[in-house]
Amino acid sequence: MTGWKSMAANKSRKSSDTKRVSVFDVAKAANVSVATVSRAFNLPNRVRDDVRIRVIAEAQRLGYTANPSAKALRSRKTHIVGTAIPTLDYAIFAKMINSFQDRFSQNGYMTIVLTTGFDNKNIFERVKMLVDRGAEALLLVGAIEDPALRQFLKDTHIPTITTYSYLPDEIVPSIGFDNYGASFSILSYLADLGHTNFALIAASSSGNDRQTARIAGYKDFIKARNLSGADRILVRPHEIRAGADSVRVILKEYPETTAVVCTSDVAAFGALSECRRLGLRVPEDISITGFDDSDYDAYLDPPLTTIAVPAREMGSVGADMLFAALTTEDTPHAVKLDSQLIVRKSACPPRTHKIIQ
């Protein structure tokens, strides 16, 4: 039990009884100049083999590791990349960050994550924090809604990409999929099944272009096909409970509804569970669809029909894109990933019978 705590109590010197070893120490030990030590690590082929080997050996023996701050100060490279995402509590973001971080760390970069909530109108402050902290590149989510942030990005030229939405007209490269089209494809599937009466459970679209696009896709499809339900839209936070509440409202207010479309799996899950609690059969009495393709969707009762979102891929290829940008390689301006309709069992042709309410 002689951990750092006993040390910390000793106010005189905090965690540095044995002062950190620097290039200087290694230089002395290896009988070379500091410049050579630095080169031995950073430009290995510009130092004679035996010297390099000796230097590295001494460094190893002394336990030397370059001070990242000094390194960053001099080289102007922090090797830190910043990410601003709505939340880690939501599986798709966690999944994306997980693969992003995993991939980027292979390039010697560390990932700082900052959560911002779902409304992109207020992320400027957070993003500035990130770059003030030395982030060399940025990973964002969705469209850049704040004009101030947009201007900032233009001015500073800091490599940035944005994810989840395919945004060919955005000022920074994007990697994502067509949220509008995804809505279309799921509505199209339901319409082909024979549904004409829809309802939508969505999250707030304020500063959230993914929700905005999904909702727009829903509305436009319905209008285009002359179906009904274009304004049967319930907006609630991304929570299971919200899905449950919403479906109850739908059943009561719009009993003609035969298909409930959700812009997230959690909402769909809540809706599913509430229907069961109410004694309604899904999909026989009512069809329900999700969005995300969470791991558990396939194991639900009934298995959830949904849209598969390439979360992991956005993280890993997003990392590659950003790294390419960092190294001045050419980067595609926008890459469009597929979002696939996953047909399972939570939707079927509309009921022809009455449901007891």
Added chain:
Amino acid sequence: MTGWKSMAANKSRKSSDTKRVSVFDVAKAANVSVATVSRAFNLPNRVRDDVRIRVIAEAQRLGYTANPSAKALRSRKTHIVGTAIPTLDYAIFAKMINSFQDRFSQNGYMTIVLTTGFDNKNIFERVKMLVDRGAEALLLVGAIEDPALRQFLKDTHIPTITTYSYLPDEIVPSIGFDNYGASFSILSYLADLGHTNFALIAASSSGNDRQTARIAGYKDFIKARNLSGADRILVRPHEIRAGADSVRVILKEYPETTAVVCTSDVAAFGALSECRRLGLRVPEDISITGFDDSDYDAYLDPPLTTIAVPAREMGSVGADMLFAALTTEDTPHAVKLDSQLIVRKSACPPRTHKIIQ
């Protein structure tokens, strides 16, 4: 479309056409020395009011923000905290990191996250990465299994805490709950219901003290009460599918089993779903319990009886503990959080009938 890309293509100068403004620039603009500028920000009360105001104003106007690397180099404070966790893909860790990061960022610290997988025997490398990168403090998960890491932590005295397990004898402070006891409490509940034939679905315990403790709790309880199933233990990764596969094996190999205990909710969820697929009723035919209390547990069919894990709390009070340690305040050596048995509907007294296999 004049983002950073067009700039990056211009190899001559990357993202710094307008060179960063420094204390020097502000000093000049405000007609004071650099020292005063520095003081205006860091020791505000040691500079005359009107001067300070002028300096801050000029800084604002020029868009000055201190270079974090220079600051860190000089002050020996990076304001970065490192976290090494198994994965972000698993909700409880994501949840913990989310609240940790949220809390710590309020203290002006940035959080670097590095994933390590579930086996703590190999995290030393990753942890060293973190401190080499300037992490002032560390958040780990579970017992410190690697002697090299243990020694490293002792030598460097870098503030570290470990989470998820209550570990009063660990060399660093811990915040977590009694995993062993949690197993006991769920087994106890099932035994009181009348169960005598158990099976366990667990994850690998290699370098994972939480699993080790939960498995030990399971075994010990069964032996202590002279029940059966102490060695009916299936070890599979934390995946839904693994839970499904496992329960099938149990049904086939150990048909006498009436209660399946899982060390994670995902496993339990998979087991639940597989039972349904097999036409078995839960809990009438077989009882199943989970571990974690994921958000969706309450909405499952049947709602899952499980152990509630204080993930969010571990993150936020863990952040507080670490911050206290960083500021040389006294820190409790180990804080024990509650893990509560949440009784829902996935367990009941054992069947008295035969189940069709």
Added chain:
DNA sequence: TTGTACGCGTTATCAG
């Protein structure tokens, strides 16, 4: 209260 000057640990630029 303010300014001068030094050093934090590296890397980059020159000579040699």
Added chain:
DNA sequence: CTGATAACGCGTACAA
């Protein structure tokens, strides 16, 4: 291929 030395941008004795 190697060594001396000048920055990098900031905080802080010390002196004024």
